Amino acid sequence: MYDYALRQDIIHEVHSRPFQNLPAPMVMEHITVLYDGKDAHDAERQILQLIRYLGFECPETHKGFLFIQNAELSIRYEPHNEFYTLTLYKSENTRSALQLPQYRQQLPGAFLAGAEILFRKDQSNLFTRHFSKNFSEWGQDCFHSGQFVASEVMAGSARMATTFKPLPDTGFTLVIVEDIHLMPAQAGRLLQRICEIETYRHMALMGLPSARTLMPKLTLLDQELASVSQRSPDQDSSHTLMAMMELSGQVEALSASTANRFFASEAYFALTEKRVQELRENKLKGKQMTTEFMERHLEPARRTCRSASQRIELLSKRIARATELLQFQVNLTIENQNKELLQAMNKRARRQLNLQSKLESLSVLVVVYYLYDLTGMALRNVLPQGELLDTSLKALTLSLPVLTIITFWIVRHLMKGIKEQ
Template sequence: MNDDANAYHLTDHPLRRQIHDEVHARPFEILRAPMRVSHLAMLSGRHGADADRQHVAALCERFGVAPPASGANHLSEDFGPFRLKWERRTEFSTYTFFVHGAFDHPFENPAIDQVPLDWLERLPGKRLVAIHLGLESADMPARSVADTVALFNRNTVVGSVVSDGAARAWTDFRIHDDGYSRMLVRDIRLRERQAGRVVQRLLDIETYRMMALLAFPVAGQVSPELTALEERLASMTQRLTDIRALEDEQGLLADLSSLAAKVERIGNATHYRFNAARAYYALVERRMAELREQRIPGMQTIKGFLERRLEPAMRTCESVARRQESLARRVARTGDLLRTRVDVALEAQNRDLLDSMNRRARLQMRLQETVEGLSVVAISYYGVSLVGYLLGAGRAAGLDVSVDLLRGAAVPLVVAMVWLGVRWVKRRVVRRSEA
């Protein structure tokens, strides 16, 4: 190719590299049996990413390993005695430790024993998931069903053939005396990357299962409160059909606003948890499908076990979430109906008030016109009297005038002038008030 073809310059979108490389983010580990794995999921909250990253960086500094970059949410490095895979999720971090080497018992001397204890004790957040997993090689002696069950303290064990027969996996989904759950994987013909995928999927199933079930206690706590609020709303709706006075409607509206605030408070407190449960449960289902399980005779599969127990819990959470959303909608509809009734009643009151004000205004106008007429008469009377005084003074001064005749003739003129003057003053006042 001619080098001149790449001589031109195109400006990349600032997010091009980031979104392009997303498909390569968080790759599966390359694992080779035999191997012991310890896995922790620490719930540090949605704002705990920086603290988690700094804690991982402290471990890297202790072992001379390059720390995660600023803003990174993933690290996979060899620390010598162990390998660490750290992943930061939305509200929790997972720490998976790998130690390669032969073992007699898959859950004795676990991988996490190689990690500094003081660093583990200061892990940010609360421990939600803790798992010891043993990955056996194909050349290790096969165990009988009884021996396998004995590894899990004779609890009920579930398991299956996974990855189209490339491995077998067992677990009892119980927390043992050391605080860890147990999983056992036997390599039959796993490739190294395939082994990493199988181990990661099994760990993800337990991690996301626990994260999804965080919503179940919340649903149990919220359900009785929702029942009480639903009964209260039903009572308010019945009151709405019976009340007649506006004061009662306004009181009911205040009660309904208080109810709406309580429903909104519950919604704000549980919205994230229920939505997160849906997402985590979807991931559990996806990881189980990716295992491609086949039944081991006489043993329940991992998917069958989880569907029987996890699915009802998730349905309960979904039911409570739907009840909550339905209650919020019903409260809103009832509030709209009640506000409409109050608005109509207020409009009727306002209409009656305006009619009353119009009647008073018309009465006041009539009284004003009457007063104006009386004012014209009174002012004209005084004006004619002044004319009479003026004519009397002229006659006393020697003028030959008929005082009574001229005073009588002045009456229409004085009345007309007074009336015009009053009208002029009234128009001027009106114009100033309208300006």
């Protein structure tokens, strides 16, 4: 027995991307960057160079997930199939800009989303009625408005609030989190889930522009299919079949160009929903929860992407069904043409047999004539001149009716077998 070739990769994948212990207070910056056609290995090499430039000691041979820290900062790097994420952690109680926006121009790829997370200890007093008030005041100060999403999370162990709107100066979404009685490991899981929600909801929405662009095209193709399907039965089926094949090619091209994006979006929608559920929210009075916000703002986009994908599949099935019916009609037309051709051939064969029947009498006379002539010549050559020859020729002449009847019976018997066939 020997080890499976990919066993170590499987083990590494199961244990990759662990949660960190993150005690409050802390400031975090999380960024999501698309590869956007760039080679993932080249992008990783540039990222690791930037991490070393920021003062982190990273091995030259390192590959894949990375969490490393120095005296002031910690950084987390996660590569994925379509994107990578960078997260900076700094243990402090006051909001201060970290270095990701500053070095964003040096990162490879296309910026998609970012989150700035302020994590602090509970600042309320001992009276329960003041818990939400203090947290609400902090939210109003951070968001400069009373309109924000807020809830208790982790079964009441923390509170979080955000507007899910990017800040005008950095393009990052601000999220505030207050630790009521979280363990460091719980805090690490909570903050990582918040980062993943921000990443996955943006990745999920990447399919929405394609869905919106696709809808008018699908409507036109649908109308064209209806127009082609309603053709007159007297029209040439070959032209209709060619039109169906052209429609099928267009739909398959649309499916090939959008199927991967829609499937990926559906997976990211499911991940976003899962991460929101893992927050284990409890409602704060007068505030909308993250779950409610996602259902109201993200679910319509999900349904739009799903509808576009289903419309492509349905249109493809309708074209296949219409083409199958048209092909059946073409085959039926060909069968009718073959039937008419066979009937014409049968009529021609009957006419030939009738003509042969009419010529039976003539053929009998011809055969009798040749038999009589050949027999007479044979008698003249065999018998000498005299009374015996004359008697034989008279007997041959008198036997003509019998010879004619026998010849007619033979010819009629042969023709009867041909007619039966």
